[in-house]
Amino acid sequence: DTAVSQTPKYLVTQMGNDKSIKCEQNLGHDTMYWYKQDSKKFLKIMFSYNNKELIINETVPNRFSPKSPDKAHLNLHINSLELGDSAVYFCASSQVGQVVEQYFGPGTRLTVT
């Protein structure tokens, strides 16, 4: 069973569109994350979310928003897509309070044309 899964794996869309990327974890973790890895392979935190708090990286445009329908899911919604949003987006999960790894999903490669 896949621990952290993301759909879709690839997403090609045009500028100005609105899109979503789904993430699910079956590890029973209480915290989920979204990261962006740009063309230079720099991996940067976008959001951290559990049922107590949402931590937003201040550099993330408000066109990006996380939505969590339940503890096992954290979806990423992106409005008015721009060329610069093209990247690989990784979802991850962990259990707060423990020095343990964050388990990463396989990534979603988003291409905006």
Added chain:
Amino acid sequence: QKEVEQNSGPLSVPEGAIASLNCTYSDRGSQSFFWYRQYSGKSPELIMFIYSNGDKEDGRFTAQLNKASQYVSLLIRDSQPSDSATYLCAVRRGGADGLTFGKGTHLIIQP
């Protein structure tokens, strides 16, 4: 601004030798420190984590932490061609905080 600095490389090491990867961080509030390995087109996978000053060994890997110098390193002994990858250093404060990554060091193990 939290920053993690790594030499981007490439770092070329002969097979069987010791590969030494270094990382410095700016946030003194960082509590835990991680080394991830990422193969091209794949997601990051955890190699080691450390949260106390000193050394931590796991098989061929040794992580070293010096909080006073804000320095983390990873040693890979008996390097294998399969160790060729990008190694990402990451730090974390705690709570629900995410990981702050460095830009990674590209390691090449030459057969």
